[in-house]
Structure formats: structure tokens, C-alpha cells
Amino acid sequence: MAGKSKTKYSGGVKQDRKILLLLAAVILIPVLLYTGLELSRVRERENLLRESYRAQLKAILFSVNQRCWDTVESWGNHLRMITQRSSPRVEPQELSALLEELPRRYSPIASAFVKQQDSWSFGVAGSLAGSRTAMQEMIAAALIDSARQVQRLTSQAAKGYFRALPIQFNAAREQDWDLLFVFSLADSSRLAHEMLGGLLISSRIFVDRIVQPYVSTFREQGLTVTVASDSSANLANDRAREDIATRLWILPRFTLAIQTEGQTSGELASAKTQQSLFVIVMLNVAILAAVFVLMRTLWRETQLARLKADFVAHVSHDLRTPLGLIRMFAETLMLGRAREEEKKHEYYGIIAREAERLTHMVNNVLDFSRLEAGGKEFAMQDLLLNEVIANALASYRFHLQQRQFRVEEKIANRLPPVKGDAQAVSQAFLNLLDNAIKYSDQNKHIIVEVDCNERHAIVRVTDHGRGIAPQYHDKIFNKFYRIDHAGGDSKGAGIGLAIVQHIMLAHHGSVEVQSAPGKGSTFSLKFPLHKELHGNDTDH
CATH class of the missing domain: 3.30.565.10 (Histidine kinase-like ATPase, C-terminal domain)
Incomplete structure (x- = not known):
């Protein structure tokens, strides 16, 4: 009997070794072929990866530009709401007082204005009250110079399409406001060509208060987004290291650039390609080593599989006893067979204690797994x-x-x-x-x-x-x-x-x-x- 048992086990090991060798061949041949294919496609994959990185970076810059534009549009909607809440025949002085809410709430706004035919209403930031006349003259000249674009804006508004018209001009050196946004203020009581509104904005404050806080959030993703004006002394150095750069839509004098921290997208693509090749080579080495180790440890794995199967069977058996008791006494209580309070209390106690014993068994299994890990x-x-x-x-x-x-x-x-x-x-x-x-x-x-x-x-x-x-x-x-x-x-x-x-x-x-x-x-x-x-x- 002993001899038969030994022969049977030996034959099982030999059979397992054949299966492992066949499995190794099935795994190794495709892996080696795949490795050769990957080596021949290194450059192609690297270019694809580089373009993928650049597309992601462009999408981020697009989101920054869209965020800036949406901010200005929201300010324009606020301006439109102020004019809509006011009476169509409101006095310019009263409307000016209402417009002062905008520069008070949004720091980049130097002034907000409404022009209805020859009538002007101005809401100016408190610190710039002395510049009201200069602002009005600057805005009036800008509207005359951009008359064609303004006419197109009002025509589109008459058709129900509202948008902002950006006008950038050279302000005097001592002034800090250099960007004008014009809106058509049409509604059911005002014709589109009758009323224009606008916001005079400081580009510098807009970048500091709106753009910079938003782009700083990308540092958590390992990205550096910079905003620099054409006159910035560091712009040349910034562009020397940037991955992608574009103009800000609403601030054409400012350049928006993005770079992955430490490496450019090309360097990252090359590094990823090298990592992939290294992983493939190491995978081949690991598979060869695994085949060798599996052959040496076959008998241990066989034993462990048997022990695990026995473990599951014994755990299942051990769990049946407390589960059976809990079910039996629970059904007894549910069917009302225990009429005396003392008996009920006894059965409840048995259920509680068996549940605790069942918990102990389950905890044994769970804690064993945690202890092993x-x-x-x-x-x-x-x-x-x-x-x-x-x-x-x-x-x-x-x-x-x-x-x-x-x-x-x-x-x-x-x-x-x-x-x-x-x-x-x-x-x-x-x-x-x-x-x-x-x-x-x-x-x-x-x-x-x-x-x-x-x-x-x-x-x-x-x-x-x-x-x-x-x-x-x-x-x-x-x-x-x-x-x-x-x-x-x-x-x-x-x-x-x-x-x-x-x-x-x-x-x-x-x-x-x-x-x-x-x-x-x-x-x-x-x-x-x-x-x-x-x-x-x-x-x-």
C-alpha cells in the first residue's frame, strides 16, 4: 500500500512538471514575440505618448481660458440684471449708483457703465472716483474706433445671441485699467441698438485675483501653469522651459504656459517608454525564474492546496453548530412555543452566547488573514x-x-x-x-x-x-x-x-x-x- 501511494504521488508530480513546462512555453513564446514587436515600435509609441501628453496640457490651458471668459460673462450678466431691475426711464445718476455695486464686489473692475444714446451712467470704484471723466473719454473713443464691431454686437443681440466684445487699448502709464468689455443690454423694454453696457478692467488685477488662484490648483497634479505679460522680464526664461503656450483669449498681452514639473512632455514620454521596455525585459526574467521556482515548490503548493481545501471544509462544519442552535431557538421563539418569560430569557441568552461564539469563529478567520498580511x-x-x-x-x-x-x-x-x-x-x-x-x-x-x-x-x-x-x-x-x-x-x-x-x-x-x-x-x-x-x- 505504501509503495502504491508513493508511486501515485511521484507520477502526479511528473505530470505537473510536464504541464508547467508546457505552460511556460505557452507563456514565454508570446511574451518574447510581443517584446520583439514592442522594440520595433518604440519610436511610434513614444510619439503617440508625447502627443497624448500635449493634448492633455492643451485641454488644461483651454479650461483656464474658458474659466476666464466665463468669469467675464458672469460679470456681464450681473450688469444686465442691474439694468433689467431698474426702470427704463431711470435717471443716469440713479443708475450710476446702482452700477457702483460691480466694482465694489469684483476687484478687477475699475468701472461699469451704461450708454443709452447720448446718456451715460458710470459706476466707479471708490479709489478711482477722480478718474471718471478720463474713463468716459477713453471708453467713448474706444467705442467710436470699434464702431463696426459694436454694430455687429448689437445686431447679434437683436437676434437673441448675447456675447461680450473685448477691446484692449493702451492706457496712460499712470493708469491701471487697460481692457474694456462691451455688452448689448437688450430686453423686452429696450431695443438692442438703444443701450450698451461695459466693464473697464485692470488686466493686472484680473490676473492676480482671478487667473493665478485658479492655475495654482494644478500644482497638485504636478503641473506648473504660468501667466506672464509680453513685457515680463522672465518671459524668455519661462518660454525656454515651457511645454505648451498660448495667449489668454481675453488678455492677448498675456501668455499662458504650462509645463510638467521637472520634465517636459517629451522627456516624460521617453521615460515612460524606457520604463515599459524595462518592465517587459524584467517580466521575461521573472517568468523564467517563476518556472524554475514552481518546479522546486510543486510539492509544497500541492500540500497547501489540500490544506486550504480541508480548512474551508472544517470552518464550514464548525460554523454549522452555532448557526443550528441560533436557528432552532429563534424558530422556537418565533412560533411562540416558549410561553414562560424565564424560558424566553434563557433562549435569548443562548442565542446571544452562540452568536458571540459564532463571531469568535469568524473573527478567527478574519484575524488570521490580517495577521498573515x-x-x-x-x-x-x-x-x-x-x-x-x-x-x-x-x-x-x-x-x-x-x-x-x-x-x-x-x-x-x-x-x-x-x-x-x-x-x-x-x-x-x-x-x-x-x-x-x-x-x-x-x-x-x-x-x-x-x-x-x-x-x-x-x-x-x-x-x-x-x-x-x-x-x-x-x-x-x-x-x-x-x-x-x-x-x-x-x-x-x-x-x-x-x-x-x-x-x-x-x-x-x-x-x-x-x-x-x-x-x-x-x-x-x-x-x-x-x-x-x-x-x-x-x-x-
Whole structure:
């Protein structure tokens, strides 16, 4: 029988090796062909990537320009709302007072005006009140010089199409307003050719207050967007490093440039191409190494697959018992079979305790996954082990009674505190208790001890069951490991003791086992005592 078993396993390994070699060939040949193709298309892909980067950068500059234009349009709508709220025959002085709301609210606006035939209304920023006449003369001259564009603007407004007409002019050196936006103010009570409105804006303030705050948000994406006037001393240096540059639609004297921080789009494209080639080459090396490693570790993977399958089967089996009890007592309560309040209270307690035991089982699986991944966190605090163990034992008492176990408690009343996570310590203890229940066989006597010596606080769980041979004392703490007892009765999922060891290592403690076949087992959890805490013993 032994010989047959060995031959069968050896044949399975040989078959697996053939499959792996075939799989390696199936993987390697396409990868190598793909690598050759990629090497021949490096330049083409690099150009495509560069154009993609540039298209993205152009889209960002477009969004900046659109944002600026939308801002001016919103100001124009505000101007239109002011004129629409006013009476068609309102006096120019009254309308001027209303227009002063615009420069007060929007700092780039130096003045807002409305011209109806030969009548002018001006709302001027308070600091520029002395420049009202100069502004009016400048605006009037600009409207005469742009008469054709203004006529087109009013014609379009008569057809229901409203837009802003930008007019830029050279202001005197001591003045800061150099950009004019003209709007047609047509509505049901005013003909389009009868009324014009406009905003006189400072380009410098518009850039500082509107453009710069918006473009600064792109730094979070690793992009630098600069705005510079044609007269800027740093414009030449800025253009020497820029990726994309364009004029601001509403401020033609200003250049909007964008660059990826540290590298241009061409350099980024080249770097991405090199990274791709490096990844492909490393992938080939990794695949070759993987084939070699897989051949060497085939037997380990086969074993692990079997253990995982057993793990799922045992976990499913273990979950059925508490689920069955919860369902049974819940149905009893739902059908009204328990009429006495005392019985109802008892059944509710059973459901709660079994739910807690079920939670413990599920937490075992989840915590095992977190511990393996290194993602389990422990909330360390001062603990009294006697209280923690007593509470955990109380939550398991119904399960023990149901299985007809007698638990002998030897829990010291006064213990020095230890540093630990109460939930994790309870979980480690319950895993040991659950282990004792599974392997106690007919002698259903368990001893739980909690005491301390000079260096450790100790929790012991002793059963009088099958016992463990010395050669297995270390192996039982490995994940998924279960001892094959006579008759193939290997209980449990193989993770309980592995979790206990993880928890104890996290607490700078240890778990020890003393056992022999047929003589039962004693598992001990040793928690280190902190000398600085000894002085508090009498407080507890």
C-alpha cells in the first residue's frame, strides 16, 4: 500500500512538471514575440505618448481660458440684471449708483457703465472716483474706433445671441485699467441698438485675483501653469522651459504656459517608454525564474492546496453548530412555543452566547488573514488577566455545558496588570479552550488557571484528552497544520494555534505546550510583567 501511494504521488508530480513546462512555453513564446514587436515600435509609441501628453496640457490651458471668459460673462450678466431691475426711464445718476455695486464686489473692475444714446451712467470704484471723466473719454473713443464691431454686437443681440466684445487699448502709464468689455443690454423694454453696457478692467488685477488662484490648483497634479505679460522680464526664461503656450483669449498681452514639473512632455514620454521596455525585459526574467521556482515548490503548493481545501471544509462544519442552535431557538421563539418569560430569557441568552461564539469563529478567520498580511492592530492597555479570562470563560459557558464539560477554575484574585489587547487575549484563550474541547474525547474535564510568577502573568488551559507527541509540539503552531489521529479524525481548521502564537508574539509573550500521548495537554500563555507596574498591585 505504501509503495502504491508513493508511486501515485511521484507520477502526479511528473505530470505537473510536464504541464508547467508546457505552460511556460505557452507563456514565454508570446511574451518574447510581443517584446520583439514592442522594440520595433518604440519610436511610434513614444510619439503617440508625447502627443497624448500635449493634448492633455492643451485641454488644461483651454479650461483656464474658458474659466476666464466665463468669469467675464458672469460679470456681464450681473450688469444686465442691474439694468433689467431698474426702470427704463431711470435717471443716469440713479443708475450710476446702482452700477457702483460691480466694482465694489469684483476687484478687477475699475468701472461699469451704461450708454443709452447720448446718456451715460458710470459706476466707479471708490479709489478711482477722480478718474471718471478720463474713463468716459477713453471708453467713448474706444467705442467710436470699434464702431463696426459694436454694430455687429448689437445686431447679434437683436437676434437673441448675447456675447461680450473685448477691446484692449493702451492706457496712460499712470493708469491701471487697460481692457474694456462691451455688452448689448437688450430686453423686452429696450431695443438692442438703444443701450450698451461695459466693464473697464485692470488686466493686472484680473490676473492676480482671478487667473493665478485658479492655475495654482494644478500644482497638485504636478503641473506648473504660468501667466506672464509680453513685457515680463522672465518671459524668455519661462518660454525656454515651457511645454505648451498660448495667449489668454481675453488678455492677448498675456501668455499662458504650462509645463510638467521637472520634465517636459517629451522627456516624460521617453521615460515612460524606457520604463515599459524595462518592465517587459524584467517580466521575461521573472517568468523564467517563476518556472524554475514552481518546479522546486510543486510539492509544497500541492500540500497547501489540500490544506486550504480541508480548512474551508472544517470552518464550514464548525460554523454549522452555532448557526443550528441560533436557528432552532429563534424558530422556537418565533412560533411562540416558549410561553414562560424565564424560558424566553434563557433562549435569548443562548442565542446571544452562540452568536458571540459564532463571531469568535469568524473573527478567527478574519484575524488570521490580517495577521498573515501584517495588518492586524492591537489596542494595548493595562489589563487584569483574571478579569479578562473570567469574562471570556463566561461567554463560552453554555457551549461547555452543552458538551457536558466540567471546568475547574483556578483564577487568582489579585494579579499585577499586563499590557495587552483585551479582545486579542480573550481570543487566544478561547482558541486554547476550543482546542481542549475538540481533543478531550471522553474525559471532559478542563482546568483553567491564571496566576503569575516574578516575571510573567500566566494563563494555563489543561485538558485530559489524547495528548500530543513531542515531535509535533512545534508543528502544531504552523498555519493549517493538524495532527492525523487514528481513524483520520483531525478536527479543527488548523489556524487556532497559529493565531494564538501571532497574538502572543505581538504581546512580547510566548505560548508553550506540555503534552504526551494519552496524558492530555497543558497550553500556557505567558505575558511579561512590567516592573514599573508592580507598585500598583495593591490597587487591584
